[in-house]
Amino acid sequence: MSPAGRPRAFAIEGVLEAAMRLFWEQGYEATSMAQLREVTGLSSASLYGAFGSKQGLFERAVEHYLAGPGSVTDVIGDEALSPREAVARMLHGSIDMQTDASHPRGCLVALSGTVRAPGDDEVAVRRTVAARRAMDRARIRECVVRGVATGELAEETDVDGFTSMVHGFLLGVSTQVCDGVPARDLHAAADAVLAAWHAASVRTVGR
Secondary structure, three states: OOOOOOOOOOOHHHHHHHHHHHHHHHOOOOOOHHHHHHHHOOOHHHHHHHHOOHHHHHHHHHHHHHHOHHHHHHHHHOOOOOHHHHHHHHHHHHHHHHOOOOOOOOOHHHHHHHOOOOOHHHHHHHHHHHHHHHHHHHHHHHHHHHHHHOOOOOOOOOHHHHHHHHHHHHHHHHHHHHOOOOHHHHHHHHHHHHHHHHHHHHHHHHO
């Protein structure tokens, strides 16, 4: 028997999985500690003891997401792939993940970016997900730069503009998924984005 006063041991991965799904489904603001207690099966004392706060639990849940379903975008950094292929796998892979019925729809990082409350916790939450979005944007930009360097994209390509096009589409997938846009339409839209990459390449060859 555990000594008096010691919190009951629990499986951290299971707690993070449950919390991740709830935050993913409802967003940070709409998720209450009472709901987190219910889905994790833990008391307030155990949750605060392990994570410090709701914000702390959210940050760990985001880490859990990025190591799991959210890792689908990591392919953008695979330099063994051609730049265009890396972008293609990232976009199509993200669409497959976000429309997967085995978990909440959309992207936790993109959907959490709508938090606008002024409290300190909410500011920290915005920073957490904004940092990940900034990382994704930077990796997409690196891929575009590599595309110019390898001749896949024209030398005069507006790198920042092209980066914004790809990243903006990636972030926008979540709202369309939540609005019920079918996966097939989103894949077709991703192909249209990739066609711009192909068109730039053709112009380079044709000069």
